[in-house]
Amino acid sequence: MRPTGRTAVVGAARPRATRTVVRMAAVSEATTGVKRNPNLAKLGAGYLFPEIGRRRREHQEKNPDAKIISLGIGDTTEPIPxxxxxxxxxxxxxxxxxxxxxxxxxxxxxxxxxxxxxxxxxxxxxxxxxxxxxxxxxxxxxxxxxxxxxxxxxxxxxxxxxxxxxxxxxxxxxxxxxxxxxxxxxxxxxxxxxxxxxxxxxxxxxxxxxxxxxxxxxxxxxxxxxxxxxxxxxxxxxxxxxxxxxxxxxxxxxxxxxxxxxxxxxxxxxxxxxxxxxxxxxxxxxxxxxxxxxxxxxxxxxxxxxxxxxxxxxxxxxxxxxxxxxxxxxxxxxDAGFDAMMGLVTYYKENCKLIRECFVEMGFEVYGGVNAPYVWVGFEGRPSWDVFAEILQKCDLVTTPGSGFGPSGEGFVRVSAFGNRSDVEEAIRRLKKVYG
Amino acid sequence: MRPTGRTAVVGAARPRATRTVVRMAAVSEATTGVKRNPNLAKLGAGYLFPEIGRRRREHQEKNPDAKIISLGIGDTTEPIPxxxxxxxxxxxxxxxxxxxxxxxxxxxxxxxxxxxxxxxxxxxxxxxxxxxxxxxxxxxxxxxxxxxxxxxxxxxxxxxxxxxxxxxxxxxxxxxxxxxxxxxxxxxxxxxxxxxxxxxxxxxxxxxxxxxxxxxxxxxxxxxxxxxxxxxxxxxxxxxxxxxxxxxxxxxxxxxxxxxxxxxxxxxxxxxxxxxxxxxxxxxxxxxxxxxxxxxxxxxxxxxxxxxxxxxxxxxxxxxxxxxxxxxxxxxxxDAGFDAMMGLVTYYKENCKLIRECFVEMGFEVYGGVNAPYVWVGFEGRPSWDVFAEILQKCDLVTTPGSGFGPSGEGFVRVSAFGNRSDVEEAIRRLKKVYG
Structure with a gap:
């Protein structure tokens, strides 16, 4: 059969036993004739959350000892009842x-x-x-x-x-x-x-x-x-x-x-x-x-x-x-499952309250966090991705840049209440050290 | 709030406290202004398998005592290892x-x-x-x-x-x-x-x-x-x-x-x-x-x-x-999981062999059923849906009409090997009684 595990060089010729040159003439060596969907080509950057994951991994690689806490992607952390x-x-x-x-x-x-x-x-x-x-x-x-x-x-x-x-x-x-x-x-x-x-x-x-x-x-x-x-x-x-x-x-x-x-x-x-x-x-x-x-x-x-x-x-x-x-x-x-679910919700809401209070205390503009598990924090005049990068750099803390959700989110970061209590408390300590 | 559980009559007026007549004038009472996707409208009948399910239920309702066996939808029946x-x-x-x-x-x-x-x-x-x-x-x-x-x-x-x-x-x-x-x-x-x-x-x-x-x-x-x-x-x-x-x-x-x-x-x-x-x-x-x-x-x-x-x-x-x-x-x-999977596959293949032999024995044109869990049985000159209906009627047995897979399937029915052995054996007995 054919060799495997080999690095393919795009466009490079390699022997092909079973094909005739005539049939191949219509198509270039390395591509099909299928047009790329122009709608996919319209998409700007990558989907937001994988991009945040990428930056997080990059930070971890550069700082292997950092104990990164994520209040970013809105990912639940607590065991299911x-x-x-x-x-x-x-x-x-x-x-x-x-x-x-x-x-x-x-x-x-x-x-x-x-x-x-x-x-x-x-x-x-x-x-x-x-x-x-x-x-x-x-x-x-x-x-x-x-x-x-x-x-x-x-x-x-x-x-x-x-x-x-x-x-x-x-x-x-x-x-x-x-x-x-x-x-x-x-x-x-x-x-x-x-x-x-x-x-x-x-x-x-x-x-x-x-x-x-x-x-x-x-x-x-x-x-x-x-x-x-x-x-x-x-x-x-x-x-x-x-x-x-x-x-x-x-x-x-x-x-x-x-x-x-x-x-x-x-x-x-x-x-x-x-x-x-x-x-x-x-x-x-x-x-x-x-x-x-x-x-x-x-x-x-x-x-x-x-x-x-x-x-x-x-x-x-x-x-x-x-x-x-x-x-x-x-x-x-x-009924029992619903009550247990509400226990989880209450837990995350308590996180939210702590996060909200932390930013309020530090004098930031703070929205949300009462009827929703997200706190929306304003850093007026600063690009969200810069703030995101700074918080990641200085606090080993992942947030989500507001502008990732659209231009009107510019100047904000979203802080998620989905996290373990001890992580949330540690995140708050780190934030207060830098911004308090 | 509003009454619930009531049967709505399309187009019928009912009191609406919060809306002004002027705002509603642009839209008829019971529809939005959103055009139906013309591609959905192109779809002929329902998706094949729900349609078969519907006919099966109909047969069961008419024949409440019938012990229907399905060799139709290709649904697995045996417990997971x-x-x-x-x-x-x-x-x-x-x-x-x-x-x-x-x-x-x-x-x-x-x-x-x-x-x-x-x-x-x-x-x-x-x-x-x-x-x-x-x-x-x-x-x-x-x-x-x-x-x-x-x-x-x-x-x-x-x-x-x-x-x-x-x-x-x-x-x-x-x-x-x-x-x-x-x-x-x-x-x-x-x-x-x-x-x-x-x-x-x-x-x-x-x-x-x-x-x-x-x-x-x-x-x-x-x-x-x-x-x-x-x-x-x-x-x-x-x-x-x-x-x-x-x-x-x-x-x-x-x-x-x-x-x-x-x-x-x-x-x-x-x-x-x-x-x-x-x-x-x-x-x-x-x-x-x-x-x-x-x-x-x-x-x-x-x-x-x-x-x-x-x-x-x-x-x-x-x-x-x-x-x-x-x-x-x-x-x-x-390795252990794969071996167990192969046990399941072998079980269904054995079913397949039995089904295949049954139709061959009865003198039908039979294809497939060797490298695949489906037997393709020809009823030359007869519409597949008629054969499907006949087998359901006479044998309480669900198959899949070949024409449901496209016009070239006309005259065939697909018989699936996914079933419990005893059901497959019973299905074979019933088939032999009617077609043997």
Whole structure:
């Protein structure tokens, strides 16, 4: 056979026994004739979080003794409560038995889990189990949503925003090219969320678009919209015929009585998709389980229910979340599991309070961190990536540069409350030493 | 708040306190202004397997006492070997401990698993771990591949073929509309795989396309290409500058020495992506774990490595396979796990032999079933759906109609070897009673 483990030299000739020169003439030695997808070429830098991981590794390599603490990527650190891992473990063990084994399940999720998600999170809001689709997480659902809506779709996002909305839209061809000067893509409506507007967009200035991606409580600013603000958003969408993709990944962190689901708002079931996840609820960031609600009353302009096409996307482009993981999800929505989840949430909220107080005490401008696990800290006049680099350099502490979420995040860093308490306390000590 | 649980009447007025008539005037009562994605509208019937499930349920409802046996959807039935479930269980239990807990992992998969997949399945073939991407299964990877290549991509498929290739291509807008008469989409090249050509396409008649989806051993025909045939396919792709998406989901069933990976073929690393899965290897159909190989040497026409863009797709549109499930995958590729997997494969192959012999004995035209877990049975002159319905009606046995995989499957049904031995034996008894 052919030699292996050899370093290939691009373009270099090597003997090929089985090909004729004539057939090869049409194609150059080292490339296929397949054009690169121009939408992929539009993407500016790498996806934000892998880039942060890269910089972290680089710092570690240069400083092998540094004990780096990450309050960056928003990654959960605390063990999953036993009542939930028992269910995961039981399902895993069951796979070795005739009774416990199961093969392909419904792509939309186990019926029992869909039922329980509907009753646990949407009780009294008129959401039925056939409107709840279980998945391997919201990020994956967001890119499937772009497949659902297609390239001929106009998009609005909060600025700053979780990068998957924009990047998935770019990949699907729903946007123009990147404007290097503004770091914004053409044909996307960026709705500025600034301290001047309480991090809620000025809808009177926003363009009419097909989709509005709206994350609430917000990642990264930690802002949480009031009932009145959400009603104005839904009214705005209905007036324009838009669909809101409402990302409620942090809803369980709300403590001030603001709505935890967009379906608490009058009219939302006619204009909103809601996506959510167990990642930040039960520490399932690595375990992978989420869900998306597509109400039956939500319709395209021709009257086709969006639910019908979403069902087709889920059955064609997805094959169901892992059955073992869904068993864990079922445990999360029992009373005991839910209480245990709330224990985790309370733990991270306590971290958040400590981080928030630290920055307030040091005299920084501080936002968020009350109804959301993120603290949004202003370093006015300084580029976010510089601040990120400085905090990494001086404190061995990973944060997330605000500008990584969009130009309106410039001058801020996001500090995540997902961390072990002792790490958070140590991070605070280091921060106080440098900035206190 | 608003009344819930009420049946909505489309278009019917109901009191709405918070909206002004003026704002609503632009949009009709019950729809948004968002256009339905025309690509979704192109899709003919439902996805094949849910449709079969629907017909099965219908039959059960009409015949509540029927003990239906399914040799239809290709769903695994036998418990996962203990050496593998122990690993799944251990990882699940570990999630409750400080040491065992992990959050977000690399979207491309755990480094150790990528290493082991490379060495277990591609040893000596020059595939490195950075070319192996772990996922939640091949079906999901196939639709992500369409996102990778984009809508301006021409497609060829075997006919008959696993429906996800065509349906994902339709959803991405890479095809024309469905021709109702031929049941084929415009702008797809269907490469006929018929008994006349030994179920391997006549490449001298095939169009040049960007992508060639090629499933080998084939689902549904059970045919397995020889080394010479695969070399001719790779040569054909290279001559045309095409990329082959090689679906090797059943490769482990090959017993006659034919290549188990396309990378055994000279030149394949410059023109082939290979996707594979633990679904039919280890009974992971519900557990969800697969992988896709994108060689570094595979390049778009502008010289950009395909691997680079695939990495961007995986990091943006996916968030990694479940960490618990990946631990199971790691067990599958140990020596003990691999032997246990081969035990499962041998079990299903024995089923296959029994099914094959049954149809041969009854005088049917029988193909496949040697290097693949599917037997392809000809009922010449009869529509596949009629035969499917007859077998369901008379034998309480679910098969898959050949025409569900494309027009060239007409007149055949696929019989899957995935079943418990006693069910397979009972199915054979019933078949012999009706057709013997």
């Amino acid at each position: 036993k009542v939930i891992t028992d269910a995961l473990q039981g399902a895993a063990a069951g796979m070795n038995t005739k009774e416990g084994y199961s093969g392909y399940g419904a792509e939309q999720g186990m019926g029992g889990l869909r039922d329980k998600l509907a009753s646990r999170f949407y009780d009294g809001l008129g959401i039925g189990s056939d409107e709840v689709f279980v998945s391997d997480g919201s990020k994956c659902d967001i890119s499937r949503m772009l497949m659902l809506f297609g390239s001929d779709t106009s998009i609005a996002v909060q600025d700053p925003a979780y990068p998957a909305y924009v990047d998935s839209s770019v990949i699907m061809g729903a946007t123009g090219v990147l404007n290097e000067e503004t770091s914004q893509y053409n044909n996307i409506t960026y709705m500025n969320c600034l301290k001047e507007n309480g991090f809620f967009p000025d809808l009177s200035k926003a363009n009419k678009t097909d989709l509005i991606f709206f994350c609430n409580p917000n990642n990264p600013t930690g802002a949480c919209a009031t009932r009145e603000q959400l009603q104005s958003l839904v009214d705005f969408a209905k007036a324009n015929g838009s669909i809101i993709v409402y990302d409620a990944a942090y809803a369980i962190y709300i403590e001030d009585g603001s709505p935890k689901s967009i379906y608490e708002i009058e009219g939302a079931d006619e204009c909103c998709i809601e996506t959510c996840s167990f990642s930040k609820y039960a520490g399932f960031t690595g375990v992978r389980l989420g869900w998306t609600v597509v109400p039956n009353k939500l319709k395209f302009s021709d009257g086709t229910p969006v639910n019908k096409d979403w069902n087709r996307i889920m059955t064609t482009c997805f094959n169901g979340a892992s059955n073992i993981v869904q068993a864990g999800g079922l445990a999360c929505v029992t | 203990k050496v593998i479930t122990d690993a799944l269980q251990g990882a699940a239990a570990g999630m409750n401990t400080k040491e065992g807990y992990s959050g977000y992992g690399a979207e491309q998969g755990m480094g150790g698993l990528r290493d082991k997949l490379a060495s277990r399945f591609y040893d000596g073939l020059g595939i490195g771990s950075d070319e192996v991407f772990v996922s939640d299964g091949s079906k999901c990877d196939i639709s992500r591949m369409l996102m990778l290549f984009g809508s301006d991509t021409s497609i060829a498929v075997q006919d008959p073929a696993y429906p996800a290739y065509v349906d994902s291509s339709v959803i991405m807008g890479a095809t024309g509309v469905l021709n109702e008469e031929t049941s084929q989409y415009n702008n797809i090249t269907y490469m006929n795989c018929l008994k006349e050509n030994g179920f391997f396409p006549d490449l001298s008649k095939a169009n040049k396309t960007d992508l060639i989806f090629f499933c080998n051993p084939n689902n549904p025909t059970g045919a397995c290409a020889t080394r010479e045939q695969l070399q001719s396919l790779v040569d054909f792709a290279k001559a045309n500058g095409s990329i082959i998406v090689y679906d090797a989901a059943y490769a482990i069933y090959i017993e006659d020495g034919s290549p188990k990976s396309i990378y055994e073929i000279e030149g394949a690393d410059e023109c082939c992506i290979e996707t594979c899965s633990f679904s039919k290897y280890a009974g992971f159909t519900g557990v969800r774990l697969g992988w896709t190989v994108v060689p570094n040497k595979l390049k778009f026409s502008d010289g950009t490595p395909v691997n680079k863009d695939w990495n961007r797709i995986m990091t943006t549109c996916f968030n990694g396979a479940s960490n618990i499930v990946q631990a199971g995958g790691l067990a599958c590729v140990t």
